[in-house]
Amino acid sequence: MKKLSRSAYEDTKGFVRAAETLLEVVAMTLMYYAAFRMGYDLSYYVYKGKYVLMGIYAVLLYVFFLNSDCTLFGQLHRVDLMIGQIVSLFVVNFITYFQLCLIANAMISVVPMLLLFLAEVLAAVVLILVYTELYYKLYAPHDMLLVFGSERGVGLKIKMDSRRDKYNISKLISIEEGVETVCREARKHDAVILTDIPAQMRNDILKYCYRYRIRTYVSPKLTDIMLRGAKNNTLFDTPLLMVKGTGLTPMQRVIKRAMDLVLCGIAMIPAAPIMAIVAAAIKLEDGGPVFYRQKRLTRGGREFEMLKFRSMIADAEKYAGAVLASEDDPRITKVGKVIRAMRLDELPQLLNILKGDMSIVGPRPERKCLADEIAREIPEFDYRLKVRGGLTGYAQIYGKYNTSAYDKLRLDMMYIENYSPLLDVKLIILTLRIMFTKDSTEGIDVAEENERRANELLQKLEQQKHSGEDA
Numbered sequence: 001m002k003k004l005s006r007s008a009y010e011d012t013k014g015f016v017r018a019a020e021t022l023l024e025v026v027a028m029t030l031m032y033y034a035a036f037r038m039g040y041d042l043s044y045y046v047y048k049g050k051y052v053l054m055g056i057y058a059v060l061l062y063v064f065f066l067n068s069d070c071t072l073f074g075q076l077h078r079v080d081l082m083i084g085q086i087v088s089l090f091v092v093n094f095i096t097y098f099q100l101c102l103i104a105n106a107m108i109s110v111v112p113m114l115l116l117f118l119a120e121v122l123a124a125v126v127l128i129l130v131y132t133e134l135y136y137k138l139y140a141p142h143d144m145l146l147v148f149g150s151e152r153g154v155g156l157k158i159k160m161d162s163r164r165d166k167y168n169i170s171k172l173i174s175i176e177e178g179v180e181t182v183c184r185e186a187r188k189h190d191a192v193i194l195t196d197i198p199a200q201m202r203n204d205i206l207k208y209c210y211r212y213r214i215r216t217y218v219s220p221k222l223t224d225i226m227l228r229g230a231k232n233n234t235l236f237d238t239p240l241l242m243v244k245g246t247g248l249t250p251m252q253r254v255i256k257r258a259m260d261l262v263l264c265g266i267a268m269i270p271a272a273p274i275m276a277i278v279a280a281a282i283k284l285e286d287g288g289p290v291f292y293r294q295k296r297l298t299r300g301g302r303e304f305e306m307l308k309f310r311s312m313i314a315d316a317e318k319y320a321g322a323v324l325a326s327e328d329d330p331r332i333t334k335v336g337k338v339i340r341a342m343r344l345d346e347l348p349q350l351l352n353i354l355k356g357d358m359s360i361v362g363p364r365p366e367r368k369c370l371a372d373e374i375a376r377e378i379p380e381f382d383y384r385l386k387v388r389g390g391l392t393g394y395a396q397i398y399g400k401y402n403t404s405a406y407d408k409l410r411l412d413m414m415y416i417e418n419y420s421p422l423l424d425v426k427l428i429i430l431t432l433r434i435m436f437t438k439d440s441t442e443g444i445d446v447a448e449e450n451e452r453r454a455n456e457l458l459q460k461l462e463q464q465k466h467s468g469e470d471a
Contacts, residue, residue: 013139020131021062021071027127028089028120029058032096035119039112040100057096064088067426068433074135075166078128084433085124091429093117141168142215145189147182147205149175149197156195156219169193175201183208195219222380222413229417247299247386248419255421260360263428264353275347278309281335288314291348296365298389301382304357306365306389307348311336343435349391361424362390363412374405381405384412387419392431 033054065071070084097113146169148154160167173185175197182205186192192209194202196219209216218224226243233240248256279290292310295303312331332340339345352358358365363384366374375381390396394415395408403411415423 016138017071017073017135020073020127020134021065024071024124024127025058025062025065027123028061029054031120031123032057032116035112035116039115040108041104053096053099056099057092060092060095061088064092064429067422068429070433073128073131074139078132080433081128081132082125084430085128086121087429087432089117089120089124091432093120136165141166142190144169144191144193144217145182145185146172146193146195147175147197148172148195153196153219156193160193179204186214187212189214191215191217193217193219220410220414222383222410225410225413225417228414229419247416252419256359256419256424257356259421259424260353263360264350268350268354271347271350274344275309278335278339278344278347282310282333285333285335286314295367296389297368297371297385298357298365299385299387301385303368304352304365306358307352309339309345309348311340311345346391353391357388359388359390360392361415361427362388362393363415364393364396364408365389378406378409381409384409384416387416392427394427397427397430397434 033050036050036053065085065088068084068088069076070081070088073081076084093113093116097108097110100113101108141164144167146153146157148156154172157169157172160169170189171185173182175182179201186205186209192205192214194205194216197205199221202218206216206218208214220228226245227241230241230243233242282288282290289310292308292312293305294308296306298304311333312329313333336345349358353360371381393412395403395411399408399411415427
């Protein structure tokens with residue numbers, strides 16, 4: 001049997017995943033139609049109206065599935081896929097229920113929609129398990145070559161080794177061995193990773209891989225991210241890319257602020273009673289202040305007081321200083337443990353958003369002392385201040401608790417340079433998913449362990465290099 005080329009292999013994988021997603025959406029829509037026919041009076045929906053509603057349901061479900069990244073079978077963990085699909089199904093069914101109420105001009109029974117939701121969750125779990133298993137049977141992990149230029153580059157292998165089901169970095173090679181050696185080695189692998197290597201060398205290797213259709217992963221520099229948000233200028237026959245460096249345009253800021261006010265106003269309806277209960281519980285436990293206030297930086301370097309529900313004893317920093325709280329920190333109150341676990345301590349920041357100090361989506365606001373300390377090592381860190389700080393953001397969703405300051409900067413810059421209202425909607429949906437996962441809170445001890453393993457690997461590579469030279 002003739003072996004598929006690399007490009008045909010990837011095209012086939014993309015087609016299978018698209019077909020799986022479409023099949024799942026069709027199955028869920030048919031389940032909706034069954035619940036619709038058995039649970040509600042069809043006299044409200046004359047002629048072909050019910051089929052229009054099915055089409056709307058399918059489109060909503062497809063859009064939410066795509067924007068919550070919950071159809072990346074074989075790429076994301078099964079649990080992440082399940083949580084993403086459950087959240088998407090809940091939101092779509094919630095919208096659909098009120099849509100049916102408007103058509104019926106009455107508050108109809110919620111029982112059929114609730115039963116539909118439970119049946120869809122069961123079907124989604126089964127399909128995810130089947131699709132993921134099918135992916136692993138059909139597609140072996142890529143055999144990858146990692147080309148590095150620094151210790152940080154070697155550390156990327158440690159991170160990618162956590163997904164050996166998808167990535168197999170079979171060899172590491174230092175850029176010090178030369179572009180020609182790297183290119184020869186690249187032909188022996190399915191894919192190449194380029195990380196922390198000089199721009200000219202990286203460009204030469206990238207062109208070579210592009211010519212021979214070798215899949216290439218590039219760890220971007222800040223200037224690469226800036227170029228991703230550049231505008232095409234086609235006034236002349238020489239292509240130009242224009243990088244403004246001003247953050248969002250005035251119109252984008254207006255649209256973003258309008259979205260903040262509308263979505264935050266809607267969120268306050270269910271959040272208000274929850275906030276009242278949490279505030280009362282904090283006050284009753286020890287009589288201390290309800291809110292914890294801390295000065296943070298937002299757009300343009302302006303300081304503001306960010307609000308949180310107090311989850312530690314009053315004046316906790318006076319006793320232990322400004323240190324990060326551990327999971328079993330004795331300073332955390334009983335109420336604090338509950339609201340931290342449920343992530344309710346961040347709810348008062350809705351007030352910061354309404355006031356205009358923050359946005360729903362944006363770089364996480366930092367304290368000035370910490371930002372100044374990071375800026376001494378990474379002068380570009382203040383690029384994050386081109387937009388308002390956010391309750392959630394690119395770095396919070398795709399990063400972890402232990403993600404380095406430089407990687408957080410790159411993630412935040414990717415958001416700023418690729419901003420669109422649709423991106424904000426997608427990140428809000430993804431935030432709902434990560435609220436139920438623990439991966440994003442991976443601790444500092446894990447980062448230290450990864451760094452230790454990277455150093456050991458680097459030493460091993462150095463020993464191999466010297467033994468080869470001696471031979």
